[in-house]
Amino acid sequence: MKNRVYQALLVLACVSLALGIGGGCSKRTGRQEERIRIVGSTSVFPFAEMLAEAYEETKPGVRVDVQAGGSTVGIVSVRDGICDIGTSSRELRDAEKNGVTIIEIARDGIAVIVHRSNKLDSLTKKQIRDIYAKKITNWKELGGDDASIAFVTREEGSGTRGAFDEIVMGEGTRISPSGLVQDSNGSIREAVATSPHAIGYISLALVNEKVRAIKVDGVAPTHENLAEAKYPVVRPFLFVVKGQPKGQVKEFIDFVLGPKGQEVLNKEGLLSPIVK
């Protein structure tokens, strides 16, 4: 008897599993609310979420889904039609530009951060380049303590790394492979906050009191200096759309570029795009 109950349960489980799989597929067709799917840069992600929230408030019935995967993932996904908007925190490579519209929604500074106890006030772009190329390996050479430098970088393919590479390292100089690698702004900040002799770079909007952002070429990474284009390490935050934006997607982009959207971004420490 017990055996029978067991068998019945087993069959039931199999059947419901099969139905579950089938049912899951059929559900998708009945779409009622409008959806905008955004995928891309982990740096843009927190801001895209805020924009989505603000937009959903003004437009009931529209849902904006935001996912983080990386700039490259965003660009590839939008080209493949997996999402409506791809986000990128680096300029697109030439091969990626075909058939897409690129919209700059904001600019973000990349702050060079050190441990709070580090007495150094300013570094030149060349000094930072030499640190990351492993030509300068001791803080002593820069007027600091006699301690070896732990330079922390992002993984290959990251938008922040791409922008840092382009702006600071330039052509022909590579970030040394012996640098410590962390896979997000947050974990670089954590690594630098806990290591007295570390240096790293993260999105300016994510700098907090645990670390210290130093001056680059004598210019502090403040909003004023960014707005006046004095601070040298700045990168764009981009929306990428396949073809031309239309319908709901266009309305969302207009909202982001409009006063309300920009207010959200400015409040979080990002700069409005330069109107060309």
Add this chain to the structure above:
Amino acid sequence: MSLTKDRLVSPVLLAIACFSIAALFVIGLFIFVEGLPIMVKVGVWKFIGSTDWSPLEGKFGILAMIAGSLAVAAGTLVVAVPFGVGCAIYLSEFASKRAVTLIKPAVELLFAIPSVVYGFVGVLFIVPFVREHLGGAGHGFCILTASFVLGIRVLPVIVGISVDALQAVPKVYRDGSLALGATKWQTTTMVTLKAARSGILAGVILGMANVIGETMAVIMVIGNAVVMPNSPLDSVRTLTSNIALEMGYAEGDHRRALFATGVVLFIITMILNTLTRYVTGSRVRKKK
């Protein structure tokens, strides 16, 4: 009536069993289909024999990562084997029943703690400790730190299998040894441990496979620099952390190269798993 049902149950269960085999097959096939072409394109020997990993410039060499994985596995064994086997000997040979009911579940619980928690504890406590007291090129993010963190993580695997192996040794062996006048410790080292050694070895190899497959905790504490390991205080990158770190941003050949990294990982873990089966198999044969 019940006969027909009986006939039905067997194929249904077979189908379920086949499903798990199919999953293994599909995953394996997928990794190889995605990864092999780039290995062939780069050249298999160049892929596993070069240390230059700059995927955006089309340079795919994972030797540094293979060496990193092996270095971490070796370091972990140095930490985990003495503790694991020691713990197993105590639990199986010396501990009272009450002590066993207390210690064994506690050790097993270690395995239930999520990997990311190990990494977090490592970053907060072990990394600063190593940096302040030992220094080194990795500033605390190094093989030694990872070995400690992972050593604790695989302890339950080694302890569990070693205890089973020790308890599988027939009681008459111990009784005979004791009757001949050997002390308990002499009996343990000269008789019981010897009889159980292939089982213990299997546990160690399985633990090593676990370490090589471990990802999250390793990423957090090892620093992930792409260099060949020269000292336990160097930061290195393992095969798993290479895949997990760069997957989010990779496209094209870069992405395929990460799958190819998975191919190498797959082969290494397969070898270790087969080795475990071989070692335990030989024990069974010996017993007969």
